Amino acid sequence: MSSEIEKPAEIIKLSQNENAFGASPLALKAIEAHYRSVYRYPDPLHKELAHKIADKYNVTPGNVIVSAGSVALIDISIKTFVNMDENIITAEVTWVGFKIMAKINRIDCKLAKLVDNTIDLQNMLSLCDDRTKLVFIANPNNPTGTLVTHNDMKKFLQTIRPDIYVVIDEAYAEYITDSEYPDSFELQKEFPNLIIFRSFSKIYGLAGLRIGYAIAHPDIIGSLAQHKTPFSISSLAAVAASAALDDTEYIKKCAAVNAEEREILYAELRSMGLNATVPKGNFIFVEFDTPNENDKACELLKSEGILVRPLGPFGAERALRITVGRPEENRHLIRCLKKIA
Ligand SMILES: Cc1ncc(COP(=O)(O)O)c(C=O)c1O
Structure with missing residues (x-):
């Protein structure tokens, strides 16, 4: 099909939920300041970064483990808590990372249903059996972009067996503006089986450096640490992440622009008659009637x-996911989508 719309000079990449504005400038400065030291081994405990994360959330460094991204955290958690004849639970339509890591570790992975594109926690509870060790909930859920609310999460934690570890993966937390988003640090005080995952791959703009962290009870962190590959986090990733945490103005600005653009994009998609789900993070889930229509789009x-x-x-062959990009990228996307709708 010939295009009447001028093509962008570069590919507009709205496929991996990265920060459309790039890496935190303070992180880039830190990399420039430290790159000559790469011949040295990094501190295997990343003490400076662990302290900084602990201070940010008012916990102790013993509550923190730094990892080579959330993917590595999933792997470590499965290796720590799940034996071969045991199982984990996640959702039917969710981030593919959980299913991939279950498969790599040859662990049975049960899938809870979604209702209105939101993870059905009641269904998740009904799937728990005496071999269930670990549950993964992406919140907001990727790719549907919906939330489990604070109250629903609390009820879930009150009901699930306390010997099952519950991971809430909050990779997109910094983008959330919905007041019903769980205060998982508060919940963790009451429910010591709760493990919180966070990532530097999204709003901090460090996806290529591979760094993330988990916050949990010190006993859990101690167990996880025994399964972590030594020196798996590079020194540049650690200094960049540490600097990115200080870049509060940049993070605030990126979150604010994202929230504004997310609303514009969602409204435009709906006004074209496309079946988009109300987005809570930095991406939008759009469902078509058939897989064929989706492929065509x-x-x-x-x-x-x-x-x-x-x-x-991800378990949704009739749907696609669009990352909220920079304003000019979103405008181009809208112009192109109008040709489909
Ligand atoms: C729910 C969720 N968690 C974590 C990540 C990021 O993983 P990582 O920290 O390994 O880059 C993603 C990326 O798409 C995600 O969607």
């Missing part, structure tokens, strides 16, 4: 220089 956008994420591997 992805292909058309690709031909216009825009990459979005088809969601077959």
